[in-house]
Amino acid sequence: MNFRLKIWRQPNAKSSGKLVDYEAKDISPNTSFLEMLDIVNEDLLARGEEPIAFDSDCREGICGTCALTINGEAHGPDHPGAVCEVYMRKFRDGETIIVEPFRVRSFPVVKDLVVDRSALDRIVQAGGFISARAGSAPEANSIPIPKPDVDLAMEAAACIGCGACAAACPNASAMLFTAAKVSHLALLPQGNPERTSRVLKMVHAMDAEGFGNCTNTYECEAVCPAEISASFIAKLNREYARASLRASVRE
Template identity: 65%
Template sequence: MKLYLRIWRQKNAQSEGRMVDYELDDVSEDNSFLEMLDILNEQLISRGEEPVAFDHDCREGICGMCSLTINGTPHGPQRLNTVCQLHMRKFRDGQTITIEPFRARPFPVMKDLVVDRTPFETIQQAGGFVTVNTGQALDGNTVPIPKTVADKAMDAAACIGCGACVAACKNGSAMLFTAAKASQLNMVPQGKPEKDRRVLNMVRTMDEAGFGNCTNFGECEAVCPKGISLDFIAKMNRDYATASLKQLLGTPV
């Protein structure tokens, strides 16, 4: 197939970026989207031009590193999918494809299509863990966890931390990400003892990083490659309200 590509090029975090047009011939529909970019880059190198920088690693939809907005949609047109698992058979011959980085104020562009998602790290460092040292654990079957609870926790834990939810949100909100991370631990017995501290610290850190608020549009859920449900945001809001109320009443959390 022949493709017309419009790609965001930006030298570094300090410079201004712009869209640049490229044409690409002979792309197989069995290629993945990132293989298509590999082909473009090989051609650019052979022409003595700078290849397009983009983040990627596992290319099997699980590491969460790839972060492209394709024709305005983070991770592109296929639902429940990452860019690296998107294949060219989802496009048609002669199509124009616009490729931009994940855009959000807390995710500055570092070069071309590469953004800095460090605030996601900071949020998790604030509370995305259970305080348990290596060696302190009880036998794994000491505390039974109902299958329904374990399954629900797994639904939340499936989040790959890619940031598509933020990029899709008109407010640049990280609520879906933070809710997934906090809820996974708040649901299981091991996470209960520090449930309140966790949600307060993670939400505070999220706000400080400059992410916007949630206004329930649900774009985040629509683009999430792992189908993380908005229900987790509701759960986090409940946990947050409970913890805040405790704080208000002077109960230690």
């Protein structure tokens, strides 16, 4: 298969970028999208040009490192899945493919297609945890948890932290990311002691990072590689309302 590529090139965060034309020739349909970019980079290297910078690590859809927008879609055309799980058989021979980084104000471009997503780490640092000191844990079976509760918590916990939700959202909102963590921990009895403070701190951190708000467009859910349901955003809103009320009553 052959493809025409328009790829975003930007030397660093300070300079401006532009789309540059490339060609990918004789690509097997069983090549992954990132392997296709590897091949393009090999060609660039052979011609003495600088290869295209893009992020990837596990290349099996779980680490959340890869982050590309293909033809305007975060992670490309094969949902659910990260862009490392997209195969060239999903494209038409001869197609023109536009490749851009995730476009979110809170994810500044590092170089070409690589963005800085440390804002997501800071949201978790604000409170996305259960304080459990090693050495103090009670016997694991001492608190039975109903299977449906833990299954639902697992649905939320499956988030891979790629940031596609924010990239797909017209408001660049990280609500789905934040909602997934808040819900995962709020659904378990172990998360209960910090339930109120956690959601308040995480939402404040999310706002401070400059992410937008949710206006129910569901683009996040559509591109999420881990199939996190947007209904967790409703759960986040309930948790936030509950926590705000409790906090105000305490004051």
